[in-house]
Amino acid sequence: MNKDAIGAVYASFPDLLTYPTSSIHQQAENCLVRLQGIHPEAAVAMENFLHGLKQCTLERLKELYTTTFDMQPVCYPYIGYQLFGESYKRGALMAQLNEAYRAFGYSAGQELPDHLSVILRFLGLDTANREGEFCQALLNSGLIPALEKMLQPFGAQSENPYYWLLYALQRFLVKTPEKEFDHA
Numbered sequence: 001m002n003k004d005a006i007g008a009v010y011a012s013f014p015d016l017l018t019y020p021t022s023s024i025h026q027q028a029e030n031c032l033v034r035l036q037g038i039h040p041e042a043a044v045a046m047e048n049f050l051h052g053l054k055q056c057t058l059e060r061l062k063e064l065y066t067t068t069f070d071m072q073p074v075c076y077p078y079i080g081y082q083l084f085g086e087s088y089k090r091g092a093l094m095a096q097l098n099e100a101y102r103a104f105g106y107s108a109g110q111e112l113p114d115h116l117s118v119i120l121r122f123l124g125l126d127t128a129n130r131e132g133e134f135c136q137a138l139l140n141s142g143l144i145p146a147l148e149k150m151l152q153p154f155g156a157q158s159e160n161p162y163y164w165l166l167y168a169l170q171r172f173l174v175k176t177p178e179k180e181f182d183h184a
Contacts, residue, residue: 055161
């Protein structure tokens, strides 16, 4: 597998999108360092996320995570749900994702295949895979529009640090450096 700097960024976001632990500050700092080298605009948003983390205790951050992504959430972290709601189209998307994951020897594990973290880990596996037709369609017609919907409930003045995490991810995905697509 050909893992590159951009793949490492893809792989660093899922850890930040899981239930927070005491290592979240270090994980955010690692992601920030990776972003600074390849995407300054996303790095600024990640700095805002890190600043928000520092304003919260771990217990408060766990509460924010739960209200943001889990229990009657501000935004569901499932791209199929964001795009299609609970319809047969979401089921079709999940079937396509499972098929693509199997072909690559990847597993969603205990999570649904359309979970944001699962998809980001998949996209971070290999440059050639990420540049392929399926992953480009997943990115441009799935992940980016879903993130736009996920950001809507927050508003730009949100004090929820997860707004900045999602915004950093969106900026990174929307404007990935041109060198990423040299081989497309």
